Amino acid sequence: xxxxxxxxxxxxxxxxxxxxxxxxxxxxxxxxxxxxxxxxxxxxxxxxxxxxxxxxxxxxxxxxxxxxxxxxxxxxxxxxxxxxxxxxxxxxxxxxxxxxxxxxxxxxxxxxxxxxxxxxxxxxxxxxxxxxxxxxxxxxxxxxxxxxxxxxxxxxxxxxxxxxxxxxxxxxxxxxxxxxxxxxxxxxxxxxxxxxxxxxxxxxxxxxxxxxxxxxxxxxxxxxxxxxxxxxxxxxxxxxxxxxxxxxxxxxxxxxx
Amino acid sequence: xxxxxxxxxxxxxxxxxxxxxxxxxxxxxxxxxxxxxxxxxxxxxxxxxxxxxxxxxxxxxxxxxxxxxxxxxxxxxxxxxxxxxxxxxxxxxxxxxxxxxxxxxxxxxxxxxxxxxxxxxxxxxxxxxxxxxxxxxxxxxxxxxxxxxxxxxxxxxxxxxxxxxxxxxxxxxxxxxxxxxxxxxxxxxxxxxxxxxxxxxxxxxxxxxxxxxxxxxxxxxxxxxxxxxxxxxxxxxxxxxxxxxxxxxxxxxxxxx
Amino acid sequence: xxxxxxxxxxxxxxxxxxxxxxxxxxxxxxxxxxxxxxxxxxxxxxxxxxxxxxxxxxxxxxxxxxxxxxxxxxxxxxxxxxxxxxxxxxxxxxxxxxxxxxxxxxxxxxxxxxxxxxxxxxxxxxxxxxxxxxxxxxxxxxxxxxxxxxxxxxxxxxxxxxxxxxxxxxxxxxxxxxxxxxxxxxxxxxxxxxxxxxxxxxxxxxxxxxxxxxxxxxxxxxxxxxxxxxxxxxxxxxxxxxxxxxxxxxxxxxxxx
Numbered sequence: 001x002x003x004x005x006x007x008x009x010x011x012x013x014x015x016x017x018x019x020x021x022x023x024x025x026x027x028x029x030x031x032x033x034x035x036x037x038x039x040x041x042x043x044x045x046x047x048x049x050x051x052x053x054x055x056x057x058x059x060x061x062x063x064x065x066x067x068x069x070x071x072x073x074x075x076x077x078x079x080x081x082x083x084x085x086x087x088x089x090x091x092x093x094x095x096x097x098x099x100x101x102x103x104x105x106x107x108x109x110x111x112x113x114x115x116x117x118x119x120x121x122x123x124x125x126x127x128x129x130x131x132x133x134x135x136x137x138x139x140x141x142x143x144x145x146x147x148x149x150x151x152x153x154x155x156x157x158x159x160x161x162x163x164x165x166x167x168x169x170x171x172x173x174x175x176x177x178x179x180x181x182x183x184x185x186x187x188x189x190x191x192x193x194x195x196x197x198x199x200x201x202x203x204x205x206x207x208x209x210x211x212x213x214x215x216x217x218x219x220x221x222x223x224x225x226x227x228x229x230x231x232x233x234x235x236x237x238x239x240x241x242x243x244x245x246x247x248x249x250x251x252x253x254x255x256x257x
Numbered sequence: 258x259x260x261x262x263x264x265x266x267x268x269x270x271x272x273x274x275x276x277x278x279x280x281x282x283x284x285x286x287x288x289x290x291x292x293x294x295x296x297x298x299x300x301x302x303x304x305x306x307x308x309x310x311x312x313x314x315x316x317x318x319x320x321x322x323x324x325x326x327x328x329x330x331x332x333x334x335x336x337x338x339x340x341x342x343x344x345x346x347x348x349x350x351x352x353x354x355x356x357x358x359x360x361x362x363x364x365x366x367x368x369x370x371x372x373x374x375x376x377x378x379x380x381x382x383x384x385x386x387x388x389x390x391x392x393x394x395x396x397x398x399x400x401x402x403x404x405x406x407x408x409x410x411x412x413x414x415x416x417x418x419x420x421x422x423x424x425x426x427x428x429x430x431x432x433x434x435x436x437x438x439x440x441x442x443x444x445x446x447x448x449x450x451x452x453x454x455x456x457x458x459x460x461x462x463x464x465x466x467x468x469x470x471x472x473x474x475x476x477x478x479x480x481x482x483x484x485x486x487x488x489x490x491x492x493x494x495x496x497x498x499x500x501x502x503x504x505x506x507x508x509x510x511x512x513x514x
Numbered sequence: 515x516x517x518x519x520x521x522x523x524x525x526x527x528x529x530x531x532x533x534x535x536x537x538x539x540x541x542x543x544x545x546x547x548x549x550x551x552x553x554x555x556x557x558x559x560x561x562x563x564x565x566x567x568x569x570x571x572x573x574x575x576x577x578x579x580x581x582x583x584x585x586x587x588x589x590x591x592x593x594x595x596x597x598x599x600x601x602x603x604x605x606x607x608x609x610x611x612x613x614x615x616x617x618x619x620x621x622x623x624x625x626x627x628x629x630x631x632x633x634x635x636x637x638x639x640x641x642x643x644x645x646x647x648x649x650x651x652x653x654x655x656x657x658x659x660x661x662x663x664x665x666x667x668x669x670x671x672x673x674x675x676x677x678x679x680x681x682x683x684x685x686x687x688x689x690x691x692x693x694x695x696x697x698x699x700x701x702x703x704x705x706x707x708x709x710x711x712x713x714x715x716x717x718x719x720x721x722x723x724x725x726x727x728x729x730x731x732x733x734x735x736x737x738x739x740x741x742x743x744x745x746x747x748x749x750x751x752x753x754x755x756x757x758x759x760x761x762x763x764x765x766x767x768x769x770x771x
Contacts, residue, residue, distance in 0.1 A: 003282055003286075005275065005279070007272070007275075009268055010693060011553070011693035011694075011721045012269065012551060012552070013549045013551060013693050014549045014553065014555030014565070014693050015521070015565045015568060015569040016549055016692075016693075016740075017549075018519065018521075018530075018548060018549055018550035018551055018569055019550075019568070019569050019572045021519075021548045021549075022519070022548070022550075022569060022572035022573035022574075022577075023572050025517055025546070025548065025573065025574055025577075026572065026574045029574065032282070033548075034275060034278045034279070034282065034290075035269075035274075035275055035278075036272045036275035036276075036279075037269060037270060037271055037272045037274075038269070039268075039269050039270030039271065040686050042693070042694050042750075043750045050685075051271070051272045054276070055272040055275055055276050055279065056271060058276045058279035058280050058283065058386065059279035059282060059283060060279075060282055060283045060286065063279075063282075071726070071727065071749070071750050072725075072727050073725060073726065073727070074724055074725020074726065074727060074728075075725055075727045103396055105722060121481040123738070123739065123740040124724045124725040124737060124738070125725065125726065125737055125739045125740050125744075125745070126739070126740035127739075127741060129572065130740075141749075146385065147354045150766065156402070160680075177271075177297070178270075178271045178273075179268035179270050179271050180268075180299050210331055210381045211329075211330060211331020211382065212328070212330065212331065212382065213329050213330070214330060214331075217328075223331075223381060224380070224381070225380065225382045225486060226273075226380040226382050226383035226384075226386060226387075228380075230291055231382070235328070236299075236300045236328050244675075260539055260543075262528070262532065262536070264532075269526060282761075289539070291532060291535045291536070291539065291547075292526075292531075292532055292535075293529045293532035293533075293536075294526060294527060294528055294529045294531075294532055295526070296525070296526050296527030296528065308528070308529045311529060311533070312529040312532055312533050313537060315533045315536035315537050315540065315643065316536035316539060316540060317536075317539055317540045317543065320536075338598050395707035424662070433527045435527075435530075436524060436525035436527050436528050436530075436556070437525075437556055467638045468586075468587060468588020468589055468638040468639065469585070469586055469587065469588065469639065470585065470586050470587070470588060470589045471588075474585075480588075480638060480639055481638070481639075482637065482639045482640070483637040483639050483643060483644075485532075485637075488639070492585070493556075493557045
């Protein structure tokens with residue numbers, strides 16, 4: 001597989017992403033590189049893990065997914081390569097890879113110990129360039145994951161708070177706020193009927209509606225978004241700005257299905 | 258043609274653009290994908306249409322141009338494929354495609370009704386992933402537009418305000434503000450001579466000048482920009498910030514050619 | 515070499531970068547285009563030159579590097595193509611290319627005078643589209659640099675302030691602030707020992723530490739970053755915000771090695 005994806009918190013104002021691509025292109029000229037996003041909030045491992053979980057399934061099986069949200073860069077935290085049913089994940093062992101690699105999907109976890117692959121000298125601040133890009137290039141060039149280091153039994157896993165169900169009430173929360181200000185919750189669309197009561201702060205909605213445009217422009221609406229999750233939006237506006245709500249905001253669904 | 262371009266209002270902080278690329282790469286691995294921009298202001302169909310109009314002519318004839326600025330996603334607004342002399346446009350039928358597809362350029366308008374191509378289940382919020390990316394992949398893979406749905410006679414067309422000419426005076430307006438704060442108007446450069454009087458708010462300029470650098474740093478200057486349109490700029494600065502001006506601001510040209 | 519990189523101050527909110535890619539794709543369909551960054555601060559030639567210096571070495575030798583931070587666009591400043599040991603640089607003659615092209619690396623400097631290659635009509639505001647993209651395409655298609663214009667002996671070179679050494683004290687300054695708010699200085703890591711004293715404003719640090727994570731979250735730390743330069747950071751935070759510091763801020767190293 002020639003396809004490499006990149007997911008980082010590096011932003012695009014610096015050359016860091018470009019430098020990673022230079023390393024990959026130097027070592028695996030046949031690679032095709034696709035950006036998932038570089039807009040993960042700095043050091044927000046949970047956001048990066050959610051992004052990866054919701055993006056990986058849309059890429060060809062076997063693609064190499066490099067993810068770098070890495071506050072522990074330069075420490076003893078392990079660099080990993082994780083083979084799953086959907087693709088090969090490469091990144092730090094801090095939970096970032098764990099939501100895209102469900103326990104039953106994981107085929108092999110490799111601690112990347114073959115330092116001969118890494119750039120030398122290796123800096124203490126940029127394993128994306130020095131470790132993960134070279135490993136991605138090696139994978140594209142045909143090196144099997146098991147040749148990259150020692151197989152290990154486990155990796156760090158994020159403990160996401162799951163929505164709490166009490167009878168017909170579900171207590172969830174906002175887990176991601178997108179570019180439009182849509183508030184994406186951890187409540188799966190399948191958990192509720194078409195006319196559930198939805199509370200966020202002082203706001204009461206009924207739904208989910210079939211689309212943002214089910215309400216007039218400027219009004220709040222609840223939908224099941226593209227990640228299959230309950231989402232609070234403002235049609236043609238920002239629910240985050242309107243409600244002053246961000247990650248962690250409590251969302252309650254009454255009359256759940 | 259293997260080339261697919263993407264123009265959206267999705268921004269780059271989320272994985273949405275990456276997910277569209279994943280869908281295209283999964284179904285048409287031979288596609289080459291180029292971003293036009295994902296920085297169209299949210300839901301600003303007119304800005305997206307202007308961007309597309311000024312970008313499409315610089316791409317190879319026959320390229321597939323996917324555009325998604327789509328406040329009506331999930332409603333009955335039609336998804337379209339529009340064949341023109343310059344390329345194949347794919348996006349919602351809300352006027353977004355209309356400035357890049359002049360009435361005399363259009364060869365065929367197809368209402369994308371072949372749902373077998375779409376991702377299933379199809380969400381109510383992300384036709385970029387579920388409809389337009391799969392259609393782009395099908396086009397790259399050689400499916401002719403006419404096989405994608407039913408030919409229709411018309412599409413939504415934007416009614417842009419044209420500059421108003423009264424004798425030797427032209428009343429136009431700012432239609433686009435770029436990253437540098439340059440104020441791009443709807444007045445074509447060919448409508449004025451080299452020493453026209455230009456008024457915006459309380460400001461009086463003469464021009465257009467041959468380049469931004471025709472004035473000292475920090476000063477206002479009028480030029481004909483790369484879109485062939487009159488543009489008000491500050492050399493090495495932001496005219497938008499300096500004048501407090503944005504889209505819709507009135508611009509008057511006296512002594513027009 | 516099919517690889518073209520792009521480094522500009524165009525940002526990503528407009529279609530300008532996409533348009534350059536369209537021109538390259540039209541004239542050299544075999545080109546692979548990689549963004550270094552388009553987030554150079556507007557008109558900041560020094561920042562662009564630093565970015566290019568630190569990115570070019572990570573790309574394959576012979577790649578074509580197009581850089582456009584060009585406040586003099588439309589004037590008599592020369593468009594250049596510079597062959598170096600590492601690659602071929604294309605951009606305006608304003609110092610932008612000079613840090614990536616050390617005096618001993620330069621093989622040939624060509625003033626791009628062959629206007630037949632340029633887009634016509636050529637605008638006065640967008641040589642990225644009209645001059646530099648076509649030239650990059652010509653290089654990818656195999657045109658040798660010497661065929662693009664007249665060889666010239668010199669180009670503009672930036673006179674960067676070097677750190678000042680007085681005995682065991684080094685006076686440097688912040689030369690680049692990255693997306694994370696890390697303050698990158700002009701003091702090379704090799705100039706100091708592992709326990710130097712570092713002063714910035716009222717702050718005193720010892721270091722450099724091996725990684726950001728050598729201190730508790732939220733604390734200031736000095737490291738040698740991925741550019742081999744002394745860098746002041748806040749673990750999981752922004753040193754720029756914490757210290758109110760930006761480019762030009764004085765940094766003093768005592769007890770230098």
